[in-house]
Amino acid sequence: MKNKILVCGADGQVGQKLCSYLNHFGQVYAGSKSKKTSHYGLPHITLDFAKTDAEISQIIQELDPQYIVNAAAFTQVDLAEDQEKEATRINTIVPSLLAKASPSLKGFIHFSTDYVYNPKHNNPISEEEEKNPCNIYGKTKLLGDEKLLTDFNNVIILRTSWVYGQQGKNFVNNMIDYGKKNTRLTVANDQWGAPTYARDLGLVVFAILSRAMDDDKYFLTKKGVYNCCNEGHTNWYELALKIFDLAKIYKIKLKLNEIIPVASSDSPTRALRPKNSRLNISKLNNVLKIEMPSWETSLHQFFDTLR
Numbered sequence: 001m002k003n004k005i006l007v008c009g010a011d012g013q014v015g016q017k018l019c020s021y022l023n024h025f026g027q028v029y030a031g032s033k034s035k036k037t038s039h040y041g042l043p044h045i046t047l048d049f050a051k052t053d054a055e056i057s058q059i060i061q062e063l064d065p066q067y068i069v070n071a072a073a074f075t076q077v078d079l080a081e082d083q084e085k086e087a088t089r090i091n092t093i094v095p096s097l098l099a100k101a102s103p104s105l106k107g108f109i110h111f112s113t114d115y116v117y118n119p120k121h122n123n124p125i126s127e128e129e130e131k132n133p134c135n136i137y138g139k140t141k142l143l144g145d146e147k148l149l150t151d152f153n154n155v156i157i158l159r160t161s162w163v164y165g166q167q168g169k170n171f172v173n174n175m176i177d178y179g180k181k182n183t184r185l186t187v188a189n190d191q192w193g194a195p196t197y198a199r200d201l202g203l204v205v206f207a208i209l210s211r212a213m214d215d216d217k218y219f220l221t222k223k224g225v226y227n228c229c230n231e232g233h234t235n236w237y238e239l240a241l242k243i244f245d246l247a248k249i250y251k252i253k254l255k256l257n258e259i260i261p262v263a264s265s266d267s268p269t270r271a272l273r274p275k276n277s278r279l280n281i282s283k284l285n286n287v288l289k290i291e292m293p294s295w296e297t298s299l300h301q302f303f304d305t306l307r
């Protein structure tokens, strides 16, 4: 019998990539609040995390998937400061509920964030590093990770950073749009991390599932948290420079002619952001044997798709 794989958050940046990659392993179901994108023709499951536990459990029990990949999250970092209850529901409570409600579950892959760490030093952060989220979003994601790890044995959590893809609101798309309309831009140069192409996260999930197909105990033996972002690091200002260099190479018409580095404190946001989001991905490399492309290579390939 074909495996059933449920992708949650199928309309999101990562969810859309998952919908396009995972059919190789069985029948993929695209789970989302409403059907906003094509989901590559996959069957759609209406799944709103704001519904009651009983309603969500019933949907999952009826589908009875062997694998769940959860890319759904309350990702509006500033809004989460004012909507902690809603963010807690989506980021902390429902991921575990999905796993609990699946009678035949063999593996659960969940996405988490660099915002759970917020360390004081400047080194790349490893998974064991002290957790100290500086905003509500990070706090609710951390609690969600901890609940999954406490309640289940077959969970792999991928902590990523600075995600961008063709669709959705993200720094890369925002910069291109802004540069088309404006001549001058200020960007923070004191927050460090790795831009991560949603495609590469989709390929990591592909690699994990392909190994799990050959090894029934894969999720059990590899259970845990893995930092998972593109190789290397930069800051927002340097990333903006790179985006506009590539935009010129790819002949995107820009008005922008001045980019000024500033301190993040010059443009405060509702939620605090960590200065250091650099993730150490050696556990991903050494334990899961998965390598990530450099952020520059992936950004270049992203621009290639815009032609």
Ligand SMILES: NC(=O)c1ccc[n+]([C@@H]2O[C@H](COP(=O)([O-])OP(=O)(O)OC[C@H]3O[C@@H](n4cnc5c(N)ncnc54)[C@H](OP(=O)(O)O)[C@@H]3O)[C@@H](O)[C@H]2O)c1
Pocket: 009, 010, 011, 012, 013, 014, 015, 032, 033, 034, 036, 047, 048, 049, 050, 070, 071, 072, 073, 074, 075, 090, 111, 112, 113, 114, 141, 159, 160, 161, 162, 163, 164, 168
């Ligand atoms: N984006 C980043 O920079 C970043 C950085 C670090 C970690 N992450 C993590 O990576 C994962 C994927 O992020 P992403 O960038 O793909 O996020 P995204 O584009 O914002 O997608 C998140 C998806 O979650 C869905 N969602 C929100 N509320 C929901 C609800 N009540 N019920 C069901 N679905 C709901 C959204 O659906 P609607 O579209 O219908 O609202 C959206 O499609 C998340 O776990 C996120 O925390 C992201």
